[in-house]
Amino acid sequence: xxxxxxxxxxxxxxxxxxxxxxxxxxxxxxxxxxxxxxxxxxxxxxxxxxxxxxxxxxxxxxxxxxxxxxxxxxxxxxxxxxxxxxxxxxxxxxxxxxxxxxxxxxxxxxxxxxxxxxxxxxxxxxxxxxxxxxxxxxxxxxxxxxxxxxxxxxxxxxxxxxxxxxxxxxxxxxxxxxxxxxxxxxxxxxxxxxxxxxxxxxxxxxxxxxxxxxxxxxxxxxxxxxxxxxxxxxxxxxxxxxxxxxxxxxxxxxxxxxxxxxxxxxxxxxxxxxxxxxxxxxxxxxxxxxxxxxxxxxxxxxxxxxxxxxxxxxxxxxxxxxx
Amino acid sequence: xxxxxxxxxxxxxxxxxxxxxxxxxxxxxxxxxxxxxxxxxxxxxxxxxxxxxxxxxxxxxxxxxxxxxxxxxxxxxxxxxxxxxxxxxxxxxxxxxxxxxxxxxxxx
Numbered sequence: 149x150x151x152x153x154x155x156x157x158x159x160x161x162x163x164x165x166x167x168x169x170x171x172x173x174x175x176x177x178x179x180x181x182x183x184x185x186x187x188x189x190x191x192x193x194x195x196x197x198x199x200x201x202x203x204x205x206x207x208x209x210x211x212x213x214x215x216x217x218x219x220x221x222x223x224x225x226x227x228x229x230x231x232x233x234x235x236x237x238x239x240x241x242x243x244x245x246x247x248x249x250x251x252x253x254x255x256x257x258x259x260x261x262x263x264x265x266x267x268x269x270x271x272x273x274x275x276x277x278x279x280x281x282x283x284x285x286x287x288x289x290x291x292x293x294x295x296x297x298x299x300x301x302x303x304x305x306x307x308x309x310x311x312x313x314x315x316x317x318x319x320x321x322x323x324x325x326x327x328x329x330x331x332x333x334x335x336x337x338x339x340x341x342x343x344x345x346x347x348x349x350x351x352x353x354x355x356x357x358x359x360x361x362x363x364x365x366x367x368x369x370x371x372x373x374x375x376x377x378x379x380x381x382x383x384x385x386x387x388x389x390x391x392x393x394x395x396x397x398x399x400x401x402x403x404x405x406x407x408x409x410x411x412x413x414x415x416x417x418x419x420x421x422x423x424x425x426x427x428x429x430x431x432x433x434x435x436x437x438x439x440x441x442x443x444x445x446x447x448x449x450x451x452x453x454x455x456x457x458x459x460x461x462x463x464x465x466x467x468x469x470x471x
Numbered sequence: 472x473x474x475x476x477x478x479x480x481x482x483x484x485x486x487x488x489x490x491x492x493x494x495x496x497x498x499x500x501x502x503x504x505x506x507x508x509x510x511x512x513x514x515x516x517x518x519x520x521x522x523x524x525x526x527x528x529x530x531x532x533x534x535x536x537x538x539x540x541x542x543x544x545x546x547x548x549x550x551x552x553x554x555x556x557x558x559x560x561x562x563x564x565x566x567x568x569x570x571x572x573x574x575x576x577x578x579x
Binding site: 175265 | 523526527529530532535
């Protein structure tokens with residue numbers, strides 16, 4: 149599953165060099181030998197963009213003056229793509245005029261080096277770009293992770309749910325969103341203390357993370373509420389999955405209070421094909437289902453199929469009730 | 472076109488650089504071939520290709536530690552931006568100069 153627990157640091161930073169001159173590739177490899185870098189070479193703008201998708205480099209060194217697709221076009225393509233916009237690009241150019249420099253920085257270049265380059269300078273500029281990028285990524289990841297559970301946090305969820313909802317609008321896919329809420333959580337805190345309550349939240353986070361698929365996005369919404377975005381999943385599959393998860397939670401024996409089970413209520417809003425609803429409407433629908441689950445006995449899953457407009461009434465028949 | 476007598480060899484600024492020894496050797500070996508290509512492109516009046524070759528030689532020669540060749544290639548490249556056949560003799564002189572410089576390069 150994809151959460152921020154992925155490490156930001158790689159053993160050796162990967163640098164993609166896009167330059168039509170074979171000499172530049174040879175020289176850079178020799179000159180950067182000491183730098184502990186993995187260097188990938190492309191000799192045209194077109195092949196460079198292909199390579200970029202494949203090898204996901206930490207830094208790109210990009211020549212401006214190349215036949216057919218020039219460096220400006222490549223830079224524009226890198227910065228127009230949400231998947232690659234964060235990769236820093238150092239422009240290499242034989243042209244020292246201010247106009248080109250300004251154009252490159254306007255397009256999002258990180259730095260600009262005039263060829264033929266002074267290699268000591270190039271090395272320190274590469275180091276500076278990699279260091280800055282590493283810190284930026286660490287910072288942005290920290291800011292998106294919930295400190296207690298290690299799941300994505302609310303801010304990340306708010307952004308990601310927008311992305312996923314607009315993705316299904318464009319590509320007509322399935323999507324489900326599930327809200328989880330620990331039942332009677334306050335009484336766990338009151339009875340066993342806040343450390344026990346924290347342990348429950350961490351445990352729930354682990355179960356959701358463990359049971360969900362690679363493509364699912366598990367977030368802590370706030371308090372004792374969690375939310376799972378399930379791309380490519382219609383409401384029926386989401387219901388089956390969430391009910392298994394509900395049972396798994398119920399089966400846990402908690403070390404701090406073995407006598408006290410923890411149960412969750414779950415509300416799911418899903419659609420197996422495109423519906424013209426905003427992200428806010430999806431979230432609201434899932435939240436309503438959660439409310440219904442709470443109102444009608446807890447420890448259950450209530451689902452709403454947004455495509456058929458079926459109301460939260462399409463709920464999972466109460467299989468088992470919490471004790 | 473070349474004056475008779477001893478021709479001063481051009482040495483790479485990186486002659487003593489362990490990282491570069493092999494690369495400089497390789498580059499110097501290739502240089503006469505590159506020079507020939509430049510001369511042929513000039514003869515065939517393929518000015519776009521000549522400009523590109525000059526551009527690449529400018530960068531490469533600089534990188535391998537031959538600033539004189541790099542500068543000469545740069546001058547040729549600049550002239551070729553918007554050059555016409557009218558300037559053929561001037562271009563030819565530049566190409567000759569660059570070819571001569573290339574032939575003077577030695578590895579160490």
